[in-house]
Structures are given as structure tokens and as C-alpha cells.
Amino acid sequence: xITAKGEGMTLSMLHGEPRVITVGTSVLSEALDAQxxxxxxxDWRPPxxxxxxxxxxxxxxxxxxxxxxxxxxxxxxxxxxxxxxxPARDVLGLEPGTFFHAGPPITWERASGPxxxxxxxxxxxxxxxxxxxxxxxxxxxxxxxxxxxxxxRTVGPMAGVVSPSMWMLEVADAEHGGTAYCSLNEGxxxxxxxxxxGPEVIDRLRWMGEVLGPVLQAALERSGPxxxxxxxxxALQMGDELHxxxxxxxxxxxxxxxxxxxxxxxxxxxxxxxxxxxxxHFFLNAxxxxxxxxxxxxxxxxxxxxxxxxxRNGTDFGIQVSGLGNRWFTGPAGVPDGLYLGAYGPDDAxxxxxxxxxxxxxxxxxxxxxxAPAIVRFVGGDVSDAVxxxxxxxxxxxxxxxxxQIPGLGFRxxxxxxxxxxxxxTGVLPVVNTGIAGRVAxxxxxxxxxxxxxxDAFTAALExxxxx
Amino acid sequence: MNDLVEVRAGVYxxxxxxxxxxxxxxxxxxxxxxxxxxxxxxxxxLARDVGFAVPAATAGDLLVAIRASSEEELGAAAAxxxxxxxxxxxxxxxxxxxxLPRTTRSAARSWDATVALVSVPGEHAFxxxxxxxEAGLSVMIFSDNVPxxxxxxxxxxxxxxxxxxxxPDCGTAVIGGxxxxxxxxxxxxxxxxxxxxxxxxxxxxxxxxxAGVGVSHxxxxxxxxxxxxxxxxxxxxxxxxxDADPAxxxxxxxxxxxxxxxxxxxxxxxxxxxxxxxxxxxxxxxxTTTAEKVLGALGREIPEWPSWPAExxxxxxxxxxxxxxxxxxxxxxxxxxxxxxxxxxxxxQADGRGQADGRGQAGGRGQAGGAPSGGGVLRGLxxxxxxxxxxxxxxxxxxxxxxxxxxxxxxxYTRGRAxxxxxxxxxxxxxxxxxxxxxxxxxxxGHGADPDPSAWLAPAIGDARARGVAVVVALVGTDGDPQGxxxxxxxLNSAGAAVFTSNAAxxxxxxxxxxx
Numbered sequence: 001x002i003t004a005k006g007e008g009m010t011l012s013m014l015h016g017e018p019r020v021i022t023v024g025t026s027v028l029s030e031a032l033d034a035q036x037x038x039x040x041x042x043d044w045r046p047p048x049x050x051x052x053x054x055x056x057x058x059x060x061x062x063x064x065x066x067x068x069x070x071x072x073x074x075x076x077x078x079x080x081x082x083x084x085x086x087p088a089r090d091v092l093g094l095e096p097g098t099f100f101h102a103g104p105p106i107t108w109e110r111a112s113g114p115x116x117x118x119x120x121x122x123x124x125x126x127x128x129x130x131x132x133x134x135x136x137x138x139x140x141x142x143x144x145x146x147x148x149x150x151x152x153r154t155v156g157p158m159a160g161v162v163s164p165s166m167w168m169l170e171v172a173d174a175e176h177g178g179t180a181y182c183s184l185n186e187g188x189x190x191x192x193x194x195x196x197x198g199p200e201v202i203d204r205l206r207w208m209g210e211v212l213g214p215v216l217q218a219a220l221e222r223s224g225p226x227x228x229x230x231x232x233x234x235a236l237q238m239g240d241e242l243h244x245x246x247x248x249x250x251x252x253x254x255x256x257x258x259x260x261x262x263x264x265x266x267x268x269x270x271x272x273x274x275x276x277x278x279x280x281h282f283f284l285n286a287x288x289x290x291x292x293x294x295x296x297x298x299x300x301x302x303x304x305x306x307x308x309x310x311x312r313n314g315t316d317f318g319i320q321v322s323g324l325g326n327r328w329f330t331g332p333a334g335v336p337d338g339l340y341l342g343a344y345g346p347d348d349a350x351x352x353x354x355x356x357x358x359x360x361x362x363x364x365x366x367x368x369x370x371x372a373p374a375i376v377r378f379v380g381g382d383v384s385d386a387v388x389x390x391x392x393x394x395x396x397x398x399x400x401x402x403x404x405q406i407p408g409l410g411f412r413x414x415x416x417x418x419x420x421x422x423x424x425x426t427g428v429l430p431v432v433n434t435g436i437a438g439r440v441a442x443x444x445x446x447x448x449x450x451x452x453x454x455x456d457a458f459t460a461a462l463e464x465x466x467x468x
Numbered sequence: 469m470n471d472l473v474e475v476r477a478g479v480y481x482x483x484x485x486x487x488x489x490x491x492x493x494x495x496x497x498x499x500x501x502x503x504x505x506x507x508x509x510x511x512x513x514l515a516r517d518v519g520f521a522v523p524a525a526t527a528g529d530l531l532v533a534i535r536a537s538s539e540e541e542l543g544a545a546a547a548x549x550x551x552x553x554x555x556x557x558x559x560x561x562x563x564x565x566x567x568l569p570r571t572t573r574s575a576a577r578s579w580d581a582t583v584a585l586v587s588v589p590g591e592h593a594f595x596x597x598x599x600x601x602e603a604g605l606s607v608m609i610f611s612d613n614v615p616x617x618x619x620x621x622x623x624x625x626x627x628x629x630x631x632x633x634x635x636p637d638c639g640t641a642v643i644g645g646x647x648x649x650x651x652x653x654x655x656x657x658x659x660x661x662x663x664x665x666x667x668x669x670x671x672x673x674x675x676x677x678x679a680g681v682g683v684s685h686x687x688x689x690x691x692x693x694x695x696x697x698x699x700x701x702x703x704x705x706x707x708x709x710x711d712a713d714p715a716x717x718x719x720x721x722x723x724x725x726x727x728x729x730x731x732x733x734x735x736x737x738x739x740x741x742x743x744x745x746x747x748x749x750x751x752x753x754x755x756t757t758t759a760e761k762v763l764g765a766l767g768r769e770i771p772e773w774p775s776w777p778a779e780x781x782x783x784x785x786x787x788x789x790x791x792x793x794x795x796x797x798x799x800x801x802x803x804x805x806x807x808x809x810x811x812x813x814x815x816x817q818a819d820g821r822g823q824a825d826g827r828g829q830a831g832g833r834g835q836a837g838g839a840p841s842g843g844g845v846l847r848g849l850x851x852x853x854x855x856x857x858x859x860x861x862x863x864x865x866x867x868x869x870x871x872x873x874x875x876x877x878x879x880x881y882t883r884g885r886a887x888x889x890x891x892x893x894x895x896x897x898x899x900x901x902x903x904x905x906x907x908x909x910x911x912x913x914g915h916g917a918d919p920d921p922s923a924w925l926a927p928a929i930g931d932a933r934a935r936g937v938a939v940v941v942a943l944v945g946t947d948g949d950p951q952g953x954x955x956x957x958x959x960l961n962s963a964g965a966a967v968f969t970s971n972a973a974x975x976x977x978x979x980x981x982x983x984x
Binding site: 009010011012013014015016017018019020021022023024025026027028031032034035037040041042043044045046047049052055056059060065388391392394395422425426427428 | 478480482483484485526527528567568569570571572573574575576578579580581582583584585586587588589591592594595596598600602605606610611618621630631632643644645646647648649651685705706708709711712713886890915916950
């Protein structure tokens, strides 16, 4: 270190055995091999086309290093707790005729089948239309308002449609004081979030508002806040990646809250517990709200290139970046590559949809794939593919999670904090696990699999940050 | 004609690897042209110029263009290409199948390193170097074509982190015995070298090694470090670090012509150890003199620098009989003169130190070969920038010899292709284009450099000699270098070149030939 006088400068590299990182031409690596000098080679390739000037600009930004430390530090240190279950109209001030939805902003005209189906269902559920036809007419003629969940501290899986009468999981960050919301999970098959709006869908939503929500709220009042960070950490070690597999987390949730449910509503406890137990993904929505409140803590750090949201509306895939406020950077949503239910196939699939990519944004889901060998078929077949998926995500993330660990990787922390400069440099895109919605409104889920975000969203954000 | 033209999207290999693949394919029977290169504008144009129908491509794609005289030979070449590329892919370093890090940042996080060596294309070098500095690592930037603003910024950050930025355009460094970049194999010893000149440092340290004196560390700082803009930021750090280094007894600072105020500031640091500064330029010590001054300061004997005079083609001349005792005017420096020439057994001749310089062998040979070696036509074809400058200063001093010197290691010649110490193509072309007079060129040995430069240069020298061109080689290297200093000298010499381990001596010899 240099003293104030500039004297006594020592360089640590002059002491001890030289150990060299080589990046670039192979002939210089070979020269080190010839001298038996220990080295690690970087598998360098040119960055995404056209990004070199912006990358140089951003790497030169003196704010970036510390800004990213601050931003990802907040993401990592968030302590999400489930504190309540309450109606959207109460906690989000949602008015009749306004609907929140997944992903970046979208209009009815550009909305895909499942998004339209979910909006139709929400109109019916709220009593704003008597028939799907009437709902569609009203939605298309401009009497309603569509607004992204992400603009309201909220996330929603798949179509992510939220209407005033839906009950929301309320998650608070005990570290930074933020709050985030997510709807209650309806289960699989014909459900609103996949664009189904038949009578059984509406009936289930009614029951969730009348029974499930109030019972959970009463139970939480008895049990006190539920530490989601702890539940997620445990579930990762039990084979969940918290996006496409939530079986362990759901089981842990039930274990935590079942006594309080029985105490709070003995006559309803059986049906509530039966409902939760019948849905391996019940925890997903709580996990999403936990991820949302953590990612929101990392927002608005000037100069930071950290991704704080990835979300899809069924038409566009959008990202938001800490140093760029609430601007969205979008590209076309891709069609997931995956496994299909029953007779469904790729032709039935809608492009990627949902806010559930908030799990990947916070280092779970596809990023934690190596923790979930039970569902490796989604990523191509065997455990090594899952390990490769997670391992590659360390190349584009800023940190490893101190609490969320992967046993199979020697309890290494999950890769957390996507940095758009690293995405542009490596060309490695986030690995996203996802459910697949049917293309046609009203179909519901047709499969699950893996999807790649559009590189354009990341390069557009990169340009904007360089210009900022 | 049987053409194979392909553009492979998103396949990347570095330019040196691809050059080797191209060379291997071009050397096959029946293959007339083989271009395997990244599809930069330049390379695509090159392929189109020779008649390949290249489809649209970007610089991120791999261009393959092969022409062979028969379908079978084309097929065999294509198969060989796949074999070579596959070898690159796995040789790229699948250690037990583990994925390699994709950025310097990632490598620094997963592995305990002491220094990073960056040699990606210049426009990407800043990003990788910034990773290293952020991770608290010193970094050598071999890449050239890096903007000076980026250099200054990196050096500022490095100073704050207590690490050193060597470069950009830093050709050589030796750290704790490990040679980075183009590096001669040097014995360990008491001399610490700070160099804003890669080949300058290689010349001085190689001569020291030949004199039996080793180096502790050789820290390159990049050719622009002592400019007014960069202000000697890295040189100051490196000098202080060597001053504090227990293995270093004496420090040598070598730089291309510095900004005067920077030179003054650097000399004025108040180091506790002796400093020999070689701030090159007109009227300054040349590199050989610098090495000799270091030896003097250490109380070591100054040896005669090895050289190998060109053989007399006709055997009709006697050493010392032509232009006896001729002194070369205009060269103040007394050391490292011409070799004892004209002796058929002249290997490892002393270079005439203390004897009369230039005992006339060269002019005599030129005349004997009937070539117009007089006439003042001297062509300098260099791979090392400082060696080039030094040679031009010496050979053209006084203005009585006319000549043209080209540094093929300059940014202008290295954009999109490998350094001339690795890729001889441009220099070979230039050598082949010389029809008369004297050619002076450098051959730099050591790790990283061409594994056997005489293999391509000796035949080219033979051809040049056949055209009546006299060839003088400055051979920079040590006995430890993998190419073998003496084996290389012997091959170049038997092809007809006069070979000197001192560039200054080579330049004087060339001047003498050209002015004879």
C-alpha cells in the first residue's frame, strides 16, 4: 500500500509464487505452461455484438463497483417475513375496474391469450361482467385500467392478474422495512393465472376470498410472522429450487402454520389444509413475494447495473435495473422449451409469461437448479445439466447467497444478483424455469420447462445505463 | 477450383490459434488457400479478394474459406479443420470437465491469483483489466490499441488499490521468475527492471544474462507510461516497489523517449537503491551501453557480446583486410562494435569490443556478391518498437545513409492480427520485396515468441542473399530461451546473415554495409 508520502510501496505479486489469470491469446497461456507457472485461463469470447463501447463506459464508471456492492448487499441481507393475508383493495388501494398484471406494461390489444383469459376471469370474479363476451367487450373498449404488478410492490405468477377482491400474501422485509404482495396460489390445471375463467375457476377464487384468506390471516395473527428466508434456505436443502419445485417449501409452510390454522378456525381447518396440501406450488407465491421484497430493497442505487426485476406479460420479456429507476427494457418473450401435459405440445404453448422470474432475480429458480435434482428433466435430462445451469449463473451474478445454499455444490451459496454488464460480456443469459400456459384463452397450464430471456432487453438496458 | 466457404455463428477462437490452424491447412498438399479467422471486415474482405463468395457475417462469427485443387483434398482439409478446432475446444482447458471462468472477475473470485495477464483485443482489454484491479490484482495488459484515457483511469484505480498496471501494450514482464508475455528466460539476480519499452527491456536483460547477471523482477509499465498524459503513474509505483523489494539491489529504468518533466520527476523519486536510467532518444545511451553501465555499477566485467559474422560467399576475402581500422563516425558509444567478420569459423566471435570496429567484411562481401550494398539503401524490418527506434537512430545517424525502418509491432500493423513476434507474414512479405541493399531485422526469442523463427527466416534470408541483399540480424535472447540462442544464430548465420546479440552492434554493422 502507498503511504501518504508515497513511500514504502510494496506489491504483493512480488512475493511468493506467481499465480496468473490469463485472458486472451492462447500462446501466452502456453508460454506459462511451458514454465510450469500455475494459471487459470479465462474462456474469453467477445461480448454481445455492439456492446463494447457501453461496457467500457460502464466499467469506467467510478460509482459502479460500490453501487453494485450496496445494491446486491441489500438483496442478500433482506429478511422477508410473511406477516399477513389481506384483500388487495385494502392493502393496495385497488379500485374496481383496475387490474394489476404480470410483466412490463401491456395493452389489451397486445395481450396474449392467457393474459386476456385471466382478465376476463377477473372481470367475472369482480362482478364487472356477466359473461366472458361482455367482459371481453368491456376490456377491449377501454373502460378498464391495466397496470403492472411490479409498479405496486406486487408480483403475480403467470398472468399475474390481481383484482380488488383477491386476497394477498403480505411480506415484510425486517431488515430494510419494505413490503411486497402476491396473490394466493390457486393450484394447478384450470386456474385463472393460466388464463382459465370457467365457473370452477371463479368458484375457487370466491372460496379463497371467503375462507382461505381469512383463515390464513387469523392463523398468522396467532402464529406471528413466518420467517420466509429460513423456510427457503431449508427448502433448498430439501430439493426445491423454489420456482418449478415448491414441494418441500409447501410442506414446511404447512408444518409451521397448521396448528395455528386449527386453533384459529377449527371448523374450516380441514378444508384449508386439504387445499394447501393438494397444491405443491402453494409456497410459490410466498416465495415470490419474499423475492420481490428483497429485490426491491436493491432498487434505485445510482450507477448500479444490478437487475432488480425480470418479468413477462406473455408478449414481452422486460427487465428493470437498479440504477435506472422504474424503466422497463423489453424484448419479445420466448416460447419455453419443456415438457408438456397430456396431449399438449409446443404448438399449444403461449410465449413466456409471469412475474415468477422474480425467483431467478433473487438467485432461486433456474439459478438454484442444482439444488433440485428431482426436476432435472426440465433442463435437459440429467443432474449434470442442472449443475451446469447453476454453475453458469455464477458467471453473470455479483454474489453468492449467504443463507441460500446448495448441498450438492458443497453448500455453495446460490448465484445472486444478475449484472447486465456480465450478461453482455459473456452472452450468458439467465436460466429461467417456468410453467407453460396454453396459447388460447381459457386453456390453462399445458406444461413446464425452461426459457431464455431476449438478449435485447439486457443490451438496451446496458446502453441506457451507459447514457445515464 | 474447389471452395469451401462457411460462416459459423458465435464460434470464437483467438487470432493466434486461428493463424496456426490456417497455417496447418495451407501447408497441406493440394490446398491453395486456407483462411480460418474471425469474420472481421478485414478478414472477410481478404477472403473476397481472393475470390471466395463469403456470405454476410459479423466479427463474432468464425469464417472458414478453403480452396483446394481437388474435391478429395478439400474434404481432407475440412476434416483436418474439424480435428484442429475440436482440439482447440478441449485444449482450451477442460480440467476434469469443469467449466472455465468466462471473465477475469469470475476467475479472480474462484482462484487465488497474484496477477492477471490480459491479451484480448484492445477494445475489450479495459474491461478485463478493470476486473483484475477491482479484485485487488496487479495486471499486465499485453493488448495494444487501448485508449490512453482508459490507461490513465486504470492506473489511478490501481494506485488506490495498491496494485500495478503493466501496460497497455506491455510486451514483457518477469515476476518472481515467471515470464509473462514475450519473456526471455533470465537467471535470478539483483537487477530490478522497470520498462516502458518491452523489447528495450528484453535487450538489456538478455545482455545482462549473457554477462552472467540476473534480474529480480522485470516490470513492464507500457510504452506510454512516461508520456506527459500518463505521467509515469506505473513507473513511479514500480520503482518504489522494487526499491522496497529485498531481492533487488539495483534498478534499471528503460523507457521510450519520455516527456521531459516526467523523466525529471521519475529520476527525482529519492530511491534508496542505485538507479540506471535509459531514457532512449537522440544523444542518450543505447540499450547495450545501458547494460554495460549496469554491469559497471555492479562491479562486473563487461563481456564481448556474442555475434556471428556472415560467411564470405566466395571465400576470397580475408578478415581485417578490407577497409582496415575504419572507424564509424558519429557514434559516440565505444562498446559493442562490429564482429570479427569474414571468418568461416566465426561462431561466437567477440563483437570486436575494444578492437577497431567494422573490419570491412560487410562492404567487402556486398561487393563480392555483386550486390549494390553501397548506395545507402537500408531497410529496417523490426518487430520490436524500441529496437527499431534504436537501430534507426544508430544506422541513420549523420544522414549519410538513407534508409527506411518499419516497426511491425506498431498498433497500425497489429489490429486484427497477431504480433510479428508470433506471426511473421507481414515481415516476410516486406523482406521478399527488398531487391537490393541491406536489410536489418530483429529476432526476439523467449517464451511467447515464435518457437522457431529461423525455420521461416533462414530460407527467406537465403533468398534475399541470392538477390544480392545483405542481411543483418539483431538476435535478442538468452541461452536459457526455449528456441536456443545459439542454434537460432547458427541457422540464421548459415543462411547468410550477420547475427548480433547487441542491436546497437547490428545497427552499426548495417550502417557500415550500407555506407560502404
